[in-house]
Structure formats: C-alpha cells, structure tokens
Amino acid sequence: MIKQQSVNSKFKLKLILKITQAINENLSIDELLQQYKYILFDELKIGKIAVYKFNSNWEKLLVSGISKECIDKIKIEKHLSSISEITYISRDLPEVFWSFDFIIPIIHKNSVLAYILIGDIDEEMEGMSPAIKHLSFIQTISNIIIVAMENKRLYEQLLIQEAFKKEMELASKIQNLLIPNQSSLPQNQYISTRGYYQPHFEIGGDYYDFINFNDQELGFCIGDVSGKGIPAALIMSNFQATLRALFRPETPLDELMVQLNKxxxxxxxxxxxLTFFIGIYNYTTRKLKYVNASHHPPLLYNFKSRETTLLKKGCIGLxxxxxxxxxxxxxxTINEHSKLLCYTDGLIELERDDQMEVGVQFLTNMFATPKNISDTFTDLIHYIDIGKKNNAVIDDISLFGIEFKTTHM
Structure with a gap:
C-alpha cells in the first residue's frame, strides 16, 4: 500500500514537473491546453472534459469526450455561477450536467476564473473511478494550468497596451508638431499672440494655426472635429495638410471653404x-476678413470702447x-487697440464642482478686461484650471489670442 502510494506520488510529481516545464518554456495557450488534455486523457484516463474560462466573457477552452448537443445546453451564468467549490454531480443538479461527474471551480484572486467539468466514459468500470481517484490532483493541475493561462493572457495584454501607449505617445508628439508652440507664434510691432492646446486624450481633434504669408498679411484658423481621440486626430491631421496646401492670400475665402468642404x-x-474659423489680417489696412463655419464665434474686444463683438458670419460646418x-x-476694420480670442467648445464645457460653470458669458466676462493678451491668457488658464490633471476636462481644448496693437502704443 505504501509502495503504491509512493509510485502514485512520483507519477503525479512527474506530471506537475512536465506542466511546469511547459509553462516555463512559454508555450502558447493552445499548446498548454494540449498538454493539459494529454495528462487528463492519456495519463489519468479521464473520459470527458469541458473547460470554461472567463476573459471578458465566458469561453469554452476545451471540450472532449462529450457531444456538442450536451455542451450547447450548458449556460455558465445560469447553471454554474452559484458553484464555488468542488461539486459532485448528483441528480439534484440540472440535467445538463448529468453526462459529467464533477464540477471543479478554479478560484483566482477571490473570483472564479474557470470551471472544469470531468467525467468517466465507462460508468460500469471495476474499481475506483479515475475522476474520483484523481480529483484533488486534477484540481491542482487545473489550477496551475488555468492560472498560467490567465497570467499569460494578462502579460500579452500588457504588451499590447504598452505598444499602444508608445504609439500614442509618438502620435501625440507628431500632432504637437502640427500645433504652433509659443515660441513660433507671430510677435511683431502689429500683433502679440498666445496659444494653448490640450487634447482630452493623448491626441485629439482640435487644431489651430498661424501662417505668415508675407510682411503684410497673416492667416490664422481654429478647428474642431466632431468626436475625440484617434478618429478625430486622423481627420484633423489630414485637414491640416490640406489647409496648408490650399490657404493662400490671393484665394478668396469663400472659394477656399468650398475646396476644404470637398x-x-x-x-x-x-x-x-468640422466646425472651423479662418481669417486673414492685413497689417497695413488693419482689415480682418474671416469665415466662421459653425464654430463658436471668436470674441473681439475693443480696449477703448470696452465693447465685445462676436465674429459670426460664415457658413455651415465643413x-x-x-x-x-x-x-x-x-x-x-480694427483701427483701435483690440484683442481677439478664438477657442473650441472644450473651453466652455469645463466642469467645476460637478457643474457646467464655464459658459460663453462667463468666458466673455473674463476676456473683456484691460489686460493684455498675455496676462489675459495667464488668468484664463489659471482660473479655470486647464491642466492635464484637471478632472473637469471633458473634451479637447484649444484657444489662441491675438492682440492688435496701435502705432502709438
């Protein structure tokens, strides 16, 4: 008896070592399943097996020795969700289980990761049933295999996430190259400018730009693609390239909008x-021509009269x-000292204290002050907490401002 137990122990230890070696060799999940199936069927003489494992939903990993008709009747949430320990299948359980002998739940981190159903083919065999004889051992190797599969799945998922994260970081860097940084914004005797850009995710669908056509004319624009994330960023990147190719001071703005819309x-x-705003400012004539394609109207504030004008004329969105x-x-015609604010809707949809507090009127009041554009932007960004750790941000945010100087300043 003792000798037989010793033989059985060595036999089972050999199988565990074989499984462990397979795991250490980083075999695929399919290869691990084949090893598992070989041990149960050929080594332990188990006749029937069904393995269900939870990933994002329940999946059949392995079915053998049982008809598809029987397997298709088993519904995990309905029939197995209440089972949390090894259960002998008696006639008290649903009939869908009667082709098996035992249900073995695999518990990992306090939740059921898998269910193993096992049974013998020959119900009239002499001696102890293999399913009963090796029940504890089957639970052990099943736990080793299933947890190894889960760890492998999580690791592969982590690799995918890391690769995606690196790709997003690269995409973010590329997109940031398309957005003018503060050092590249036009600053001269006629104007001062400030800009700010913050995507809701790593990349986004907002965009603004400045183009110095010549010594007398400056082009600028701001746009917002419907939606967020990668799809919006791809559309906006393509649009930026198109705009740069088509935007010329000699091209009438209405013709340009037709081309961009197409x-x-x-x-x-x-x-x-896209909602979009585009303008051309002439330093000599001090005339600003623009088209607003369903974008939030930019604010034009006159320092002398203290009046704010909304630039609304234009067309439907592109x-x-x-x-x-x-x-x-x-x-x-901007003859007097003035400043302009262009922004996307993320700026007026910031949440503060669980309320949508930053609206157009609120923004107008903040902008309509005697402060220059640099100080105005400092106050705007500080007051409404536009920071990357600000949980109130629910959309991409872009804004830029232009201060139109006078010759006697």
Missing amino acids: KVCDNSSSEKF GMLNEIPAISIGEV
Missing part, C-alpha cells in the same frame, strides 16, 4: 464634420453637406 467630405465618414448652400465673408 476634401473633408471625401476623406471622412458622413457622421464626422463636411455637414456635400455642398455648402451659402457662404458669407465677414470683414472687420
């Missing part, structure tokens, strides 16, 4: 569109329709 329709799905029905070009 490109957006060609390059994006029907549910994606990509909303295949053809823009009508386009109005706005024109403003």
Whole structure:
C-alpha cells in the first residue's frame, strides 16, 4: 500500500514537473491546453472534459469526450455561477450536467476564473473511478494550468497596451508638431499672440494655426472635429495638410471653404464634420476678413470702447453637406487697440464642482478686461484650471489670442 502510494506520488510529481516545464518554456495557450488534455486523457484516463474560462466573457477552452448537443445546453451564468467549490454531480443538479461527474471551480484572486467539468466514459468500470481517484490532483493541475493561462493572457495584454501607449505617445508628439508652440507664434510691432492646446486624450481633434504669408498679411484658423481621440486626430491631421496646401492670400475665402468642404467630405465618414474659423489680417489696412463655419464665434474686444463683438458670419460646418448652400465673408476694420480670442467648445464645457460653470458669458466676462493678451491668457488658464490633471476636462481644448496693437502704443 505504501509502495503504491509512493509510485502514485512520483507519477503525479512527474506530471506537475512536465506542466511546469511547459509553462516555463512559454508555450502558447493552445499548446498548454494540449498538454493539459494529454495528462487528463492519456495519463489519468479521464473520459470527458469541458473547460470554461472567463476573459471578458465566458469561453469554452476545451471540450472532449462529450457531444456538442450536451455542451450547447450548458449556460455558465445560469447553471454554474452559484458553484464555488468542488461539486459532485448528483441528480439534484440540472440535467445538463448529468453526462459529467464533477464540477471543479478554479478560484483566482477571490473570483472564479474557470470551471472544469470531468467525467468517466465507462460508468460500469471495476474499481475506483479515475475522476474520483484523481480529483484533488486534477484540481491542482487545473489550477496551475488555468492560472498560467490567465497570467499569460494578462502579460500579452500588457504588451499590447504598452505598444499602444508608445504609439500614442509618438502620435501625440507628431500632432504637437502640427500645433504652433509659443515660441513660433507671430510677435511683431502689429500683433502679440498666445496659444494653448490640450487634447482630452493623448491626441485629439482640435487644431489651430498661424501662417505668415508675407510682411503684410497673416492667416490664422481654429478647428474642431466632431468626436475625440484617434478618429478625430486622423481627420484633423489630414485637414491640416490640406489647409496648408490650399490657404493662400490671393484665394478668396469663400472659394477656399468650398475646396476644404470637398476634401473633408471625401476623406471622412458622413457622421464626422468640422466646425472651423479662418481669417486673414492685413497689417497695413488693419482689415480682418474671416469665415466662421459653425464654430463658436471668436470674441473681439475693443480696449477703448470696452465693447465685445462676436465674429459670426460664415457658413455651415465643413463636411455637414456635400455642398455648402451659402457662404458669407465677414470683414472687420480694427483701427483701435483690440484683442481677439478664438477657442473650441472644450473651453466652455469645463466642469467645476460637478457643474457646467464655464459658459460663453462667463468666458466673455473674463476676456473683456484691460489686460493684455498675455496676462489675459495667464488668468484664463489659471482660473479655470486647464491642466492635464484637471478632472473637469471633458473634451479637447484649444484657444489662441491675438492682440492688435496701435502705432502709438
């Protein structure tokens, strides 16, 4: 008897070492399952087995020795969710289990990771049933195999996440190159500028730009693609390249908008569109021509009169329709000391104390002050806490400001 127990112990130890070696060799999940199946069927003489494992949902990992008709009747949430310990399948349990002898739950980190159903083919065999004889050992090796599979899955998932994270970091760096940094913004005797950009995720669908056409003319724009994340960023990156290729001071703004609308329709799905504002300012004539394509109207504040004007003239958003029905070009002569604020909707949809507190009027009041554009931006960013750790941010945020100087300043 003692000798037989010793033989059995060595036999089981050999199998555990074999499984451990397979795990250490980093075999695939399918290869581990084949090893597991070999041990149960060929070494332990188990006749029937079904393995269910939970990933994001329940999956059948292994089925053998049992008909598909029987397996298809088993519904994990309905039939197995209440089982948390090894259970002998008596006639008190649902009939769907009667082809098996035991249910073995695999517990990992206080939750059921898998269910193993085992049974013998020959119910009339002499001597002890293999399922009963090796029950504890089957639980042990099942636990080793299933946990190893789970660890392998989590590790592979981590690798994918890390690779995705690196790709997103690279994409973020590339996109940031498309957004002007403060050192590259135009600063001269005619204007001062400030800009700010913060995507909700690593990359986003907001965009602003400045283009110095010549010594007399400055082009600028701001846009916001519907949605967030990668799809919006791809559309905006493509749009930025298109705009840079088409935006010229000699091209009328209404013609430019027609061309841009066609490109957006060609390059994006029907549910994606852009709100967009574009302008050209002439330093000599002090005239600003613009088109607002359903974007939040920029604020133009006159320091002398203390009046704020909303720049609303324009058309529908780009990509909303295949053809823009009508386009109005706005024109403003800025003879006096003034400042302009262009922004995306993320700025006025910041949450503070669980309330949508930062609205257009609130923003207007903050902007309509005697402070220059640099100090105004410092106050804006500080007051509404536009920081990367600010949990109130629910969308991409872009804003830029231009201060129009006078010759006697």
